[in-house]
Amino acid sequence: xxxxxxxxxxxxxxxxxxxxxxxxxxxxxxxxxxxxxxxxxxxxxxxxxxxxxxxxxxxxxxxxxxxxxxxxxxxxxxxxxxxxxxxxxxxxxxxxxxxxxxxxxxxxxxxxxxxxxxxxxxxxxxxxxxxxxxxxxxxxxxxxxxxxxxxxxxxxxxxxxxxxxxxxxxxxxxxxxxxxxxxxxxxxxxxxxxxxxxxxxxxxxxxxxxxxxxxxxxxxxxxxxxxxxxxxxxxxxxxxxxxxxxxxxxxxxxxxxxxxxxxxxxxxxxxxxxxxxxxxxxxxxxxxxxxxxxxxxxxxxxxxxxxxxxxxxxxxxxxxxxxxxxxxxxxxxxxxxxxxxxxxxxxxxxxxxxxxxxxxxxxxxxxxxxxxxxxxxxxxxxxxxxxxxxxxxxxxxxxxxxxxxxxxxxxxxxxxxxxxxxxxxxxxxxxxxxxxxxxxxxxxxxxxxxxxxxxxxxxxxxxxxxxxxxxxxxxxxxxxxxxxxxxxxxxxxxxxxxxxxxxxxxxxxxxxxxxxxxxxxxxxxxxxxxxxxxxxxxxxxxxxxxxxxxxxxxxxxxxxxxxxxxxxxxxxxxxxxxxxxxxxxxxxxxxxxxxxxxxxxxxxxxxxxxxxxxxxxxxxxxxxxxxxxxxxxxxxxxxxxxxxxxxxxxxxxxxxxxxxx
Amino acid sequence: xxxxxxxxxxxxxxxxxxxxxxxxxxxxxxxxxxxxxxxxxxxxxxxxxxxxxxxxxxxxxxxxxxxxxxxxxxxxxxxxxxxxxxxxxxxxxxxxxxxxxxxxxxxxxxxxxxxxxxxxxxxxxxxxxxxxxxxxxxxxxxxxxxxxx
Numbered sequence: 090x091x092x093x094x095x096x097x098x099x100x101x102x103x104x105x106x107x108x109x110x111x112x113x114x115x116x117x118x119x120x121x122x123x124x125x126x127x128x129x130x131x132x133x134x135x136x137x138x139x140x141x142x143x144x145x146x147x148x149x150x151x152x153x154x155x156x157x158x159x160x161x162x163x164x165x166x167x168x169x170x171x172x173x174x175x176x177x178x179x180x181x182x183x184x185x186x187x188x189x190x191x192x193x194x195x196x197x198x199x200x201x202x203x204x205x206x207x208x209x210x211x212x213x214x215x216x217x218x219x220x221x222x223x224x225x226x227x228x229x230x231x232x233x234x235x236x237x238x239x240x241x242x243x244x245x246x247x248x249x250x251x252x253x254x255x256x257x258x259x260x261x262x263x264x265x266x267x268x269x270x271x272x273x274x275x276x277x278x279x280x281x282x283x284x285x286x287x288x289x290x291x292x293x294x295x296x297x298x299x300x301x302x303x304x305x306x307x308x309x310x311x312x313x314x315x316x317x318x319x320x321x322x323x324x325x326x327x328x329x330x331x332x333x334x335x336x337x338x339x340x341x342x343x344x345x346x347x348x349x350x351x352x353x354x355x356x357x358x359x360x361x362x363x364x365x366x367x368x369x370x371x372x373x374x375x376x377x378x379x380x381x382x383x384x385x386x387x388x389x390x391x392x393x394x395x396x397x398x399x400x401x402x403x404x405x406x407x408x409x410x411x412x413x414x415x416x417x418x419x420x421x422x423x424x425x426x427x428x429x430x431x432x433x434x435x436x437x438x439x440x441x442x443x444x445x446x447x448x449x450x451x452x453x454x455x456x457x458x459x460x461x462x463x464x465x466x467x468x469x470x471x472x473x474x475x476x477x478x479x480x481x482x483x484x485x486x487x488x489x490x491x492x493x494x495x496x497x498x499x500x501x502x503x504x505x506x507x508x509x510x511x512x513x514x515x516x517x518x519x520x521x522x523x524x525x526x527x528x529x530x531x532x533x534x535x536x537x538x539x540x541x542x543x544x545x546x547x548x549x550x551x552x553x554x555x556x557x558x559x560x561x562x563x564x565x566x567x568x569x570x571x572x573x574x575x576x577x578x579x580x581x582x583x584x585x586x587x588x589x590x591x592x593x594x595x596x597x598x599x600x601x602x603x604x605x606x607x608x609x610x611x612x613x614x615x616x617x618x619x620x621x622x623x624x625x626x627x628x629x630x631x632x633x634x635x636x637x638x639x640x641x642x643x644x645x646x647x648x649x650x651x652x653x654x655x656x657x658x659x660x661x662x663x664x665x666x667x668x669x670x671x672x673x674x675x676x677x678x679x680x681x682x683x684x685x686x687x688x689x690x691x692x693x694x695x696x697x698x699x700x701x702x703x704x705x706x707x708x709x710x711x712x713x714x715x716x717x718x719x720x721x722x723x724x725x726x727x728x729x730x731x732x733x734x735x736x737x738x739x740x741x742x743x744x745x746x747x748x749x750x
Numbered sequence: 751x752x753x754x755x756x757x758x759x760x761x762x763x764x765x766x767x768x769x770x771x772x773x774x775x776x777x778x779x780x781x782x783x784x785x786x787x788x789x790x791x792x793x794x795x796x797x798x799x800x801x802x803x804x805x806x807x808x809x810x811x812x813x814x815x816x817x818x819x820x821x822x823x824x825x826x827x828x829x830x831x832x833x834x835x836x837x838x839x840x841x842x843x844x845x846x847x848x849x850x851x852x853x854x855x856x857x858x859x860x861x862x863x864x865x866x867x868x869x870x871x872x873x874x875x876x877x878x879x880x881x882x883x884x885x886x887x888x889x890x891x892x893x894x895x896x897x898x899x
Contacts, residue, residue, distance in 0.1 A: 433761040449773040471788035478784040670845045689842040
């Protein structure tokens with residue numbers, strides 16, 4: 090009953106999404122406030138209906154209702170509650186439902202917070218959101234119904250794919266989707282502005298918090314996915330340049346560019362047409378990512394089951410929205426009022442450079458991801474584009490970009506003083522150079538790229554620190570006065586500094602991977618094996634039974650010189666039900682580095698074939714990403730950013746006055 | 751010395767052009783140099799692939815061909831039922847690597863049907879057949895699976 094109610098709610102949601110698409114847009118074009126006013130209500134109703142459908146499926150999972158095909162295939166009555174709930178999005182149908190739910194959630198939030206927006210803009214934004222939701226609801230209803238019943242009800246479900254049974258993976262997809270789908274708001278705003286024919290700093294002010302929110306979630310989602318792949322797949326790598334990973338990286342790169350260009354638009358009323366284009370492109374890349382992951386056109390170590398009919402359908406949606414968005418752009422953009430030009434050496438000039446590098450790296454990733462597909466279609470030859478391509482194209486672009494970041498951050502708006510900025514950054518440059526030279530000296534004979542990368546990371550962190558110090562510190566000020574000034578700085582300034590420093594931390598973590606040590610061996614009991622600064626030796630190998638699996642465990646003791654540093658345990662696990670083997674890596678964190686063990690095989694004579702890694706500073710990769718996200722959250726908490734989200738800001742003119750203040 | 755509008759625009763366009771040109775150069779170079787072609791064992795012999803080229807090969811792991819030694823070197827044969835290649839690999843094989851199952855290996859072709867692989871992939875799903883392998887085997891009529899699940 091509950092399940093049928095869910096299915097019915099989903100069909101109703103499709104109907105209300107259509108209403109949400111047509112009537113408000115009509116109202117916006119015909120300037121009928123009554124019709125335009127329908128936008129908010131229909132957005133709330135669509136959200137409520139999709140939520141009902143989503144909860145119905147979740148309850149089917151919690152209650153282990155195996156008459157539902159989706160539940161029978163992806164759950165098991167003995168699963169812990171958390172994996173029953175996360176099981177909903179462990180499969181194609183359920184994850185598409187989650188995708189749509191997040192989409193309509195964003196639409197409802199825009200409706201809720203959009204009281205201060207011009208009515209016509211709000212109506213057209215929600216109309217576009219409704220259209221996207223409608224298209225994906227139709228996709229779910231026609232090709233991926235999660236509520237399909239089984240004629241023969243099995244007694245027990247087939248269980249969740251064991252590599253998905255993990256707390257990291259339980260929260261990774263919702264995070265990623267909040268990011269991906271969050272960019273739909275920027276897309277809808279862009280289309281709204283094009284329909285509306287008006288675009289100004291106020292528009293940027295409304296769109297920026299949503300972009301920021303999506304960016305924060307996407308950053309966290311990517312970092313979490315990377316850490317999950319690192320410890321779950323047992324290969325010790327944290328990024329594989331896999332098509333599915335690229336699918337999330339491309340919107341991140343473009344979205345980061347968008348984040349910076351909206352700032353220019355908000356502060357200087359420039360880069361308008363470009364910002365509109367970036368908004369369309371960012372969400373287009375999100376849609377493309379959904380297509381790549383969901384259609385299975387690309388061989389990937391991550392991709393779920395695929396079905397050609399679904400691929401064609403999503404390709405249709407993709408063409409409709411990307412093609413439609415870009416056509417509208419081509420048609421309407423020339424009629425938009427252009428923003429002013431500005432001096433090349435200025436904050437806005439630096440942000441243009443930022444946009445240039447970020448957008449080109451997104452294109453480089455896009456070319457590498459799609460090239461195999463294009464080539465296979467053209468002449469049938471099969472190729473793989475792997476890490477060597479992506480490293481060669483993105484690393485130089487990123488190194489150039491990151492070297493310029495501290496300059497851009499310190500330059501003033503309108504007309505920057507490059508000499509002055511260089512003088513202020515001299516200390517930061519010295520520190521970075523010193524850090525680099527010292528690392529070179531210590532690791533003499535080691536990899537060359539690592540100290541260079543470390544220097545770049547330190548440069549970013551020191552550059553951010555310099556910016557904050559020059560804003561707070563004046564000669565002759567007391568410590569408490571400096572502290573007070575620091576607290577008085579806008580939160581968005583702290584946000585920028587934190588995000589850039591976080592990037593620097595990630596860069597240091599990535600550079601340090603070059604110092605990683607790998608030891609492969611077959612070892613007997615108490616036979617020492619050295620891994621970087623540590624010596625490990627096999628204590629025992631034994632069999633163990635856990636809840637839902639049995640495993641062969643290898644336990645090693647870790648010594649650093651003469652000091653015992655604890656135990657590390659890795660196992661080969663076979664999950665009952667699916668009889669699928671997985672390697673459970675053993676990871677122990679020492680300082681900022683990690684010792685990583687991955688068992689290959691426990692031989693009949695009791696010896697163990699094993700792989701150990703020592704990965705110095707590896708935690709900085711994800712730690713930096715967390716700090717970047719924190720920086721984003723800090724900016725979002727800025728009063729001036731938040732005010733645009735607030736329903737209290739009734740008149741756009743009031744917001745504009747605030748912007749100038 | 752304030753720049754004129756024209757000069758500002760020129761600086762903007764020139765710097766954008768420079769970055770784009772460098773990026774395009776990098777992409778084109780990387781695409782011509784850093785991509786790896788996929789072959790079946792038959793392709794390798796038929797197309798006379800030069801020794802020393804980087805290749806990605808796919809097929810089934812031949813039954814009874816897997817030999818491991820004490821220092822974690824593994825040798826196995828990959829077949830498309832017509833021709834087979836010997837793959838040498840040092841390291842941990844994926845969890846789902848098994849005889850008779852689909853596999854993709856990437857490495858350097860040594861000539862003489864020998865490949866020294868640095869990557870061996872088998873998908874984390876018991877029914878999985880790498881797409882490239884499935885297509886190649888279907889063409890040979892060996893494998894009839896309809897879906898690459």
